Amino acid sequence: MPKSTKSGAAPAKAARAEATGSAKSARGPAQSGAAQSGAIQSGAIQSGAIQSGDGQSGSGQSGSGQSGSAQTTAGSSERSAVAVAERTRLAVRKTYKLYIGGKFPRSESGRTYLVDGDNAALASRKDARDAVVAARAAQPKWAGATAYNRGQVLYRIAEMIEARRAEFVALGVSAAEVDAAIDRWVWYAGWSDKIAQVAGGANPVAGPFFNISAPEPTGVVGVIAPQSLLGLVSVLAPAVVTGNAVVVVAANPQVAITLAEVLATSDVPGGVVNLLTGRAAEIAPWLASHADVNALDLTGVDDPQLATELERSAAGTLKRVLRPPAGGVDFTADPGLHPMTALLETKTVWHPKGF
């Protein structure tokens, strides 16, 4: 990591300022725009970010935490300048729309809902159905890509979050959670070309046959995602790494759509990940009963009654259902293989041996 080398250099403050300056100009308007919109819309978030940033630089945390503290330093040193800029220039705000088929459409319903001062798109049944169509269209090619290729795409997602970490922090995600989310993408990236070896293999049948079992993606997965960035990444990554396409109902529009912007710039083919923002209780039943959805991940469903209704509805086409775990999930823990294997099918192929 060149950044940490730089901040570790002797005249720390000067180096940091220089690094931040160059990074800032390289990042361009998107970066500063996001920081500003955070400042304008939510003073509380902004000051929260500064406080946690100070705490980090005080504890001398290393690694990815440093870019957070570097930004804080820059923030404090340039605060007066920003204040001047605020008076002279109106910030360009971001519109939070849906992410379907690689594009960012508004909800076809025309509805929005207010989330922390932003008008987020409120997805409808029709949006969910459009997203399933996009996912189904994209899935075979994504599953047919080499595992090596899928791994590289997932790694690219990690790179892109790393570059946009300030945006997530400005949205109130802690630096530590951004770190964990990045690391989770990297972890799953590595699984792309290993899971088949761990979950499949040759079977020593009692006869003259070649017999091999290999995992395959189940197809299109409907995901009701948890609120947090790490939760969202922890349900998204295991579904897509093996070649599934997903339709995600996300609870936190700003974070989810910022992640969608990451995905849109990470070589993830359009339609592999589709993100709907809105109310799970309204949209999820349409995914649960949709005949072209193969599996349903209910990890983010808090209401047990809703979870039961969705599971019951999913039985209509015998969807694979990942139930919400009793007592919640600790997303900081080792996820194990189950989030991946629950969305895989095992295919066993036989062929006779002989001359």
Next chain:
Amino acid sequence: MFDYAPAPESRAIVDIAPAYGLFIDGAFAEGKGTFKTVNPATEEVLSEVALGGPEDVDRAVAAARRAFRDWSALPGSERAKYLFRIARIIQERSRELAVLESLDNGKPIKESRDVDLPLVAAHFFYYAGWADKLQYAGFGPDPRPLGVAGQVIPWNFPLLMLAWKIAPALATGNTVVLKPAETTPLSALFFADVCRQADLPPGVVNIVTGAGDTGRYLVEHPDVNKVAFTGSTEVGRQIARSVAGTGKKVTLELGGKAANIVFDDAPIDQAVEGIVNGIFFNQGHVCCAGSRLLVQESIAEELLASLKRRMATLRVGDPLDKNTDIGAINSAAQLARITELSEIGAGEGAERWSPPCELPDRGFWFAPTIFTGVTQAHRIAREEIFGPVLSVLTFRTPDEAVEKANNTPYGLSAGIWTEKGSRILAMADRLRAGVVWANTFNKFDPTSPFGGYKESGYGREGGRHGLEAYLA
């Protein structure tokens, strides 16, 4: 064609009691009522069997719960030895059990003797060996049993399906309550005796006979931790609905409508044998039967002529005759369903053909049948018939074959016949099915995971994969 002299297997080796109770907590007990089980080849009543009611299911689940504590605490190596014992006893009694299975089910003795029973014993041997090696199975360092497993099995392979359910459950430290199918309860009750011979602790295996309601009580019982079902997709749906929100772990092995795809370069004679085995094995009462033949257009005529010649040599009749290829249809109800769907097939415009064959006067019989000129919209191309009825469709390109093969809500199995290796592998990649047989069909092995995609259910039975369904 040769004429074959009768070569009946003696039924003296099996002693069927006039009545059987439920096997609960190591002893036979009365149920809430009784029902008769008949030999489908003769309609002769074989025995009267107890009908399990809700209280009986309660007692069986309670017995399994009590037994769970000690059974799950037993070292894996000890559980293994019980399972090895069971496997050995099955081998020793295999002729008796094979004859019994043919009597109660109607399947040819050739199959119960050479396929079902060897696979039953092999399945117990295979999972016996896992019992003390679970920490190496890839499901975490400390895999735990779930508790009481409620298992409901079908009538097409009664004892084999029992083995697929009970062997992995016991190896992993669970206890079971199993409900055999209404029309084929006897081999499960004989298995209860095998458990007693093996000195298996009481309550570890409980057998509750009955009909659909008995199965429903069991699946919906609040003290059952795991549900395993093999049977129709419709019942599978009901089970998936009923367990929603309960946290019970579920595996479902349901229906199928497998495509058996024959390319123009396939060796015709071998392919014909594979087609016959695919659809007429076990009277077509096989969820993974190759019930849709997809044949490349350029060889369709030649292949069908050859297939018809071969079908004319199939011997239909007495299941206990060692030369019989096709036995009795399992029940009057199943015969009615096969008959109805076949009439619908003819009514929808497909061309029906059966070889001349004499069917016995008594019992339930259906001649091997093929339909040509079938389209994808025909009900006989979409619905599971579960009988000796083959629907023939044609294709021109591999893409079309894949498209047609996958055009079904099912996804249990598929067959590919071609001499070209790269084509086999490319086809296998694209077929949405849990088992793909290339240049073979209907092969089974305890080490080989079996189970479906899509509406053919979820979970796998057999192999290392089969352990997952019984571990937390």
